Amino acid sequence: MNFDFSDDQKLLRDQARKFLAEKCPPKAVRAVLEGEAGYDRALWKAIAEMGWLGTAIPENCGGLGLGYLELCVVAEELGRALAPVPFSSTVYLFAEALLAAGSEQQKSRLLPRVADGTLIGTFARAEGPGAVTPKSTRVSFRSGKLSGIKTAVVDGIDADFAVVLARTSDEPGERGLSLALVDLNAAGVMRKAQDSIDPSRKHAQITFDAAPAEALGTPGEGWAVASRVLDHAAVMMAFEQVGAADACLVMARDYALNRYAFGRPIASYQAIKHKLADMYVNNELARSNAYYGAWALSTGAPELPLAAAAARVCATQAFDYAAKENIQTHGGVGFTWEFDCHLYYKRSRELALSLGPQRLWKDRLVSALERANAA
Amino acid sequence: MDFEDTAEEAKFRAEVRNWLDANAPAVDDGEGAELADRSDPKFLAAAKAWQAKRAAAGYARITWPREVGGYGGTPIQQVIFNQEEGRSGNVSALNAPFAIGLGMCIPTLMTYGTREAIARYVKPALFGEEIWCQLFSEPAGGSDVAGLRTRAEKQDDQWIINGQKIWTTGAQISDYGILLTRTDPNVPKHKGLTMFYIDMRDPAVEVRPIKQASGASGFNEVFLTDLRVKDSQRLGEVGDGWRVALTTLMHERLAVGGGQGGGLDVPQLLALARELELEDGPAIRNAAVREKIADWYVRSAGLKYTTYRTMTALSRGQQPGPEASIAKIVVAPKLQDISAFATELEGEAGALKGHDAAMEGIFQAGWMGAPGLRIAGGTDEILRNIIAERVLGLPQDVRVDKDLPFNKLPSGR
Numbered sequence: 001m002n003f004d005f006s007d008d009q010k011l012l013r014d015q016a017r018k019f020l021a022e023k024c025p026p027k028a029v030r031a032v033l034e035g036e037a038g039y040d041r042a043l044w045k046a047i048a049e050m051g052w053l054g055t056a057i058p059e060n061c062g063g064l065g066l067g068y069l070e071l072c073v074v075a076e077e078l079g080r081a082l083a084p085v086p087f088s089s090t091v092y093l094f095a096e097a098l099l100a101a102g103s104e105q106q107k108s109r110l111l112p113r114v115a116d117g118t119l120i121g122t123f124a125r126a127e128g129p130g131a132v133t134p135k136s137t138r139v140s141f142r143s144g145k146l147s148g149i150k151t152a153v154v155d156g157i158d159a160d161f162a163v164v165l166a167r168t169s170d171e172p173g174e175r176g177l178s179l180a181l182v183d184l185n186a187a188g189v190m191r192k193a194q195d196s197i198d199p200s201r202k203h204a205q206i207t208f209d210a211a212p213a214e215a216l217g218t219p220g221e222g223w224a225v226a227s228r229v230l231d232h233a234a235v236m237m238a239f240e241q242v243g244a245a246d247a248c249l250v251m252a253r254d255y256a257l258n259r260y261a262f263g264r265p266i267a268s269y270q271a272i273k274h275k276l277a278d279m280y281v282n283n284e285l286a287r288s289n290a291y292y293g294a295w296a297l298s299t300g301a302p303e304l305p306l307a308a309a310a311a312r313v314c315a316t317q318a319f320d321y322a323a324k325e326n327i328q329t330h331g332g333v334g335f336t337w338e339f340d341c342h343l344y345y346k347r348s349r350e351l352a353l354s355l356g357p358q359r360l361w362k363d364r365l366v367s368a369l370e371r372a373n374a375a
Numbered sequence: 376m377d378f379e380d381t382a383e384e385a386k387f388r389a390e391v392r393n394w395l396d397a398n399a400p401a402v403d404d405g406e407g408a409e410l411a412d413r414s415d416p417k418f419l420a421a422a423k424a425w426q427a428k429r430a431a432a433g434y435a436r437i438t439w440p441r442e443v444g445g446y447g448g449t450p451i452q453q454v455i456f457n458q459e460e461g462r463s464g465n466v467s468a469l470n471a472p473f474a475i476g477l478g479m480c481i482p483t484l485m486t487y488g489t490r491e492a493i494a495r496y497v498k499p500a501l502f503g504e505e506i507w508c509q510l511f512s513e514p515a516g517g518s519d520v521a522g523l524r525t526r527a528e529k530q531d532d533q534w535i536i537n538g539q540k541i542w543t544t545g546a547q548i549s550d551y552g553i554l555l556t557r558t559d560p561n562v563p564k565h566k567g568l569t570m571f572y573i574d575m576r577d578p579a580v581e582v583r584p585i586k587q588a589s590g591a592s593g594f595n596e597v598f599l600t601d602l603r604v605k606d607s608q609r610l611g612e613v614g615d616g617w618r619v620a621l622t623t624l625m626h627e628r629l630a631v632g633g634g635q636g637g638g639l640d641v642p643q644l645l646a647l648a649r650e651l652e653l654e655d656g657p658a659i660r661n662a663a664v665r666e667k668i669a670d671w672y673v674r675s676a677g678l679k680y681t682t683y684r685t686m687t688a689l690s691r692g693q694q695p696g697p698e699a700s701i702a703k704i705v706v707a708p709k710l711q712d713i714s715a716f717a718t719e720l721e722g723e724a725g726a727l728k729g730h731d732a733a734m735e736g737i738f739q740a741g742w743m744g745a746p747g748l749r750i751a752g753g754t755d756e757i758l759r760n761i762i763a764e765r766v767l768g769l770p771q772d773v774r775v776d777k778d779l780p781f782n783k784l785p786s787g788r
Contacts, residue, residue, distance in 0.1 A: 001384075001451075001690045002377050003683040069376060253767055268770040270756070273763035280762055281705060284698045285677025292680045295376045314673035362669030363662070369645060369672065370659070 003291060009073050016077035019050065024081040026340045032084035033200040033343065038158040044085045048117025053091055057099070062112030068232075068298040072239045072290070079240025080247045082347050084200040086120045086155035088240065088354070092233035094121025097163040100232075101179060101217025101225045110161065122159040124150035124206060125226065132165070132356065134173050134223060139208065141166035141180040146188075146213040149205060154354055156204025157193050159184055163216055164208070165226055174223035182213035198350035200343065231308040233355055235293035238308075238315035241351055242287050245315070248322035248344050249279045252329040259331075272329060279322050286311075286318035306372060309365035316352045316361075323348035378683065380455075381690065387452050391434070391459045395466075398428055402465040413472055413548055413593075422469040426503025435501050436477060443485070443493075444501045451689040475544055476500050476507030480553045483623045484572060487610040492572070496551065508549035508575065510540040510597055511620065515786065517542075518757045520555070520624075521564045521617055522776075522784075525599060527556035527571065534558075534571065534609075536579075536602040542751070546582045546595040549575045554599075555620050558613055560782040567781055568616030571608045579603070589743040639741040641672045644713050647734060651720050658720050671713055674705050697766040703748075704758050711745035714738040 005013070028040050047053065055071040057063025064070075071091070078087055095114045098107055113119035125132045127139060127150055139148030146166060153162065161183055168178040182189070188211030194203045217225050253276055256267035266272050293311030296304040323345045327334035334341040352358065380388055400421065413419065429435045430444060437453040439445020446452070461467050481500050485493055499505040516522035525538025536556055546552065552575050559567035573580065579602035584592040611619040645668060648658040658664050678701070685695040717738035718725030724732070728739035749755050763769040776784050 001683060001686040002379065003680065003687045004376065004691075006376075249767075253769070256769065264773060265770060267763075268772055270760065270772060273767075273769050273772075274756070274759040276767055276769065277704075277759035277762040280766060281701045284681055284701055285674055285705065288677045288680035288684060288698075289673055291376070291684065292676065295378075298376065309669075310673045310676050313669055314677055317670075317673070359662070359666065362666045365669040365672060366645075366659075366665040369641075369668070370649075373642075373645065373649075 003295070005069060005073060009069055012070055013073045013077060016050075016052075016074050017080065019046075020077050020081035020083060024083050026082075026343060029082045029084050029200050029343050032202075033198075033346075038155065038202045039085045040083075043083065044117060047083075047085060047087065051115075053087070053117055054111075054115030056091075057095060057111050057115050061107050062115040064115075068235070069294055072236055072294040072297075075236045075239035076243035079243030079351075082200060082244060082247075082343055086122070086158060088233070088237060089122040089155040089159065090114055090120050092236045093123035093229060094159075094161065094163055096232045097123060097179065097216060097225065097229045098181075100229050101221075102181075106181065106214075106216065119161060120155060120159045121161045121163070122153055122155045123226075123229070124153045124156070124162050124164045126150065126152050131360065134177055137165055137167055137177055139164060139166045141168050141178060141213060141215075144212060144214065145210040146180050146182055146208040147210055149207045151205050152194065152203050153206050154201060154203055156184075156206050157191055157202055162206070164213070165222055168219050168222070171220070175220045177226075178219045178222035179216040179225055180213040181216040182208070182211055186212055188212065196350065198346035200347065201350050201354075230355055231304055232297060234308040234312035234361070235290065235297045235304075237351060237355055238286070238290040238293055238311035241315035241319040241348075242283065242290050244344055244347060244351075245279075245283045245286065245319040245322040248319070248326040248341075249276065249283060251341065251344075252276055252279065252322075252326040255330050266329075275325050275329065279318075279325060282314075282318040282321050286314040289314040303372075306365065306368035309361045309368060312355065312361045313358055313365060316358055319344075319348045320352060384451060384455060384690065387448075388455050388459060391456050394432060394434070395459055395463045398432070399460070399463040399466045400425055400469075402468065413545060418469075419472065419548060422472050423503040425466065425469045426473055426501075430502040435473075435503075439501075443497050449689070449692075451686060454686055454689060472506050472545060472548060473500070473503055475509050476505075476549075476551075479509055479623045480507040480551075480572075483553055483570070483610060483619060486622055487570070487619055488572070489607060492607075496572075505550040506545065506548055508543050508545045508552040509623065510543055510546075510552045510554040510573075511623075512542045513539060514541050518754055520620065521568065523555060523557060523568070525554070525556045526560075527558050527569060527604070529558070529606075532606050534604045534606065536571075536573075536599050536604060538599050540597040540599070541585070541594075543582075543595045543597050544593065546575065546597050547584060551575055552597075553610065553623065555616050557781065558616075561780050562614070563778055564776060564781040564784065565617045566614055568620070569613050570610040570616040570619040571604050572610060573602065573604055573608065577602060587747060589740075589747065591744075593747075639710060639714060639737055641668060641675050641713070643734065643737060644668060644671070644717055647717055647720060647738070650733070653720070664720065667716055671709055674709055678702055678705055697762075700758070700762055700766065703752065704755055704762075707745060707748040707755065710741050710748060714741035714745060718742065 023043055023046055028043060032040055051064050052074050054063030055066050055074060056068050059065040095111060098111060110119060127136060130136060139150060146164060164180045164182055165177060166180045167176055169176045188209045190207040192205045194205050196203045256272050257265055259266050289311045293307045296307035327341045327345055330339060330341055333339050433446040434456060436445040437448040437456050438450055441447040477500060481497055484496060500507055511520050513523045515524055527534045527536045552573055554571045554573050556569055557567050558569040579600050581598040583596045585594045585596055586592055648664050651658040653661055655661060681698050685699045688695040721733050728736040732739050764771060
């Protein structure tokens with residue numbers, strides 16, 4: 001049994017933690033949260049210099065070619081620090097979509113720029129409130145032109161390129177959908193900043209008006225590729241969520257130990273102890289599911305859809321609980337702008353929604369269980 | 376990252392598998408379930424025979440030294456043996472009568488007993504010839520074990536013991552037991568305790584089964600009336616019983632911690648959901664049902680992979696992290712919730728049990744047993760305190776009983 005990260009991977013984790021503690025204190029998260037800039041440019045540059053952006057990108061595409069386990073280790077630390085950079089959009093989604101469906105030309109043209117930090121990418125799916133389904137996907141991509149409106153596109157303002165889920169034929173269901181690769185600085189693309197629940201991660205509405213775009217992958221397979229990309233992203237995002245949930249537990253614990261009420265530390269009251277014990281239990285379950293997801297991702301195992309959905313659901317639940325109960329443990333000050341609790345609370349909801357809500361992932365999980373059971 | 380054995384582990388696993396193939400008795404599923412009644416002489420005979428066979432081969436306790444009849448192996452080898460034994464039909468069920476004795480009582484005896492006692496008792500326990508039980512809990516001391524009232528009073532070279540124990544697993548089939556008593560009520564409660572081992576066949580010991588809320592009787596009350604015990608049967612110093620008990624309880628948490636739930640988990644719920652029709656079609660297609668299945672699946676899977684992390688630490692020769700302590704808090708409430716939800720799916724017919732119910736009534740039985748599982752071996756609340764204090768380093772609750780003499784403590788009714 002060897003179900004843990006290697007010593008080298010743990011070393012990378014320690015380095016990443018130290019690096020982010022220095023370069024990405026809560027002050028840096030607040031600067032983006034309260035400011036106009038879409039992300040922390042200095043941090044992004046430093047992260048690019050560390051080589052993290054190309055961790056799982058093959059060497060012939062300008063990356064380090066290390067693998068997903070290393071990327072997961074980094075993701076946990078980015079989550080712990082609430083790093084306000086377009087890492088997940090660019091690396092977990094954009095680069096993964098290119099790796100999953102891109103032509104050699106597309107990959108060799110764009111991935112080196114992802115790896116060196118000169119290209120920010122994103123993946124646009126939603127067009128309004130409600131589920132993203134083949135039926136709700138109306139943005140059209142025909143004869144090399146993209147038209148329609150995408151909403152809540154993470155890092156949409158700062159991204160240079162986007163992968164867009166779009167309709168390429170009137171065929172009903174999934175088969176009518178394809179992925180389009182679009183240069184967001186080209187003509188026919190208009191972007192509008194949207195107010196985010198977590199302003200440390202900016203969102204945008206993107207309007208395409210016959211914008212020139214190229215196909216990413218085989219027409220009619222957009223939905224299937226998107227689904228695979230989401231599985232990959234879910235595992236790495238789960239590590240971000242686990243890291244952030246652990247940070248909440250540490251904050252709540254430290255506060256409870258030092259806050260006195262009725263003549264004693266509130267950490268001595270069972271109402272608080274049991275809350276924190278539950279947080280710990282949730283976080284450990286989430287961590288273990290995330291590890292399994294990492295194993296499935298790194299080995300290309302057929303269990304990946306189940307492992308990814310379980311990692312996603314469990315990590316979302318853990319971070320949700322940890323973030324809200326961290327505020328509760330702090331009491332009134334936890335609800336002030338001055339304390340950092342709200343940074344985590346906001347991020348917990350943003351991450352819970354950005355790859356699709358729990359409802360979607362629970363459904364995917366049970367579908368995977370049904371398939372496993374039928375096999 | 377992988378789930379493979381090391382070369383040495385694979386060798387040990389093959390050795391164990393060969394031995395089990397050649398030696399494990401056939402216990403079929405139906406029989407295994409019936410056999411859970413430990414008092415059944417047929418079950419006890421089969422269990423003792425299997426225990427003797429395992430002990431003769433050195434497999435009864437993998438981590439014990441060879442000098443006392445163990446295998447002299449590592450914790451990961453114990454895990455591997457358990458896994459392989461678990462694969463051999465229901466043969467693991469035969470170990471139940473010896474779990475407490477070998478898991479808790481004998482390790483305590485080996486730590487605190489005299490050389491003569493160790494020479495006399497360890498081997499017969501290991502070979503299943505003698506069964507041990509643990510007499511700690513009392514009507515007035517459950518989670519607060521140190522609040523116990525059973526009195527031991529010294530008379531010359533003997534102790535006279537009077538009192539009542541409760542929730543004693545296996546007392547009705549036990550030959551010996553370790554017993555925690557109060558020897559000094561004039562000092563604070565943790566300081567006035569002393570541990571002994573006793574002969575359960577002594578006429579001064581009366582065992583009565585407890586009829587549980589589920590109707591089953593897995594536990595007993597034990598009444599001790601003027602029981603005379605030699606001072607040489609004392610384990611540890613007079614007044615040092617709490618420290619001795621902590622040794623035992625540490626072993627209990629390890630022994631009771633994992634893998635419970637009576638085989639009822641998400642796969643069974645999934646099977647039921649595929650079978651049943653609800654108002655809007657098959658239950659498995661119902662969004663609310665799917666959400667619930669997913670909620671419980673991630674907790675089950677989370678525990679499974681947490682166990683893998685623990686095994687990885689053992690395999691690397693490291694001390695497992697505190698994550699191993701979460702199992703029972705997750706398993707017991709989940710069992711209760713899954714089984715209640717399953718009866719909801721069954722609708723009006725969910726009120727039936729046993730052969731009259733869907734899937735032979737496993738959900739009704741799980742629901743009925745779940746309250747006990749949430750209490751036995753540390754209540755949900757005590758386990759949360761343990762995580763909060765030992766894992767997260769939070770302080771103990773304020774204790775009003777710490778410095779008062781035991782006989783000055785308020786005792787409720």
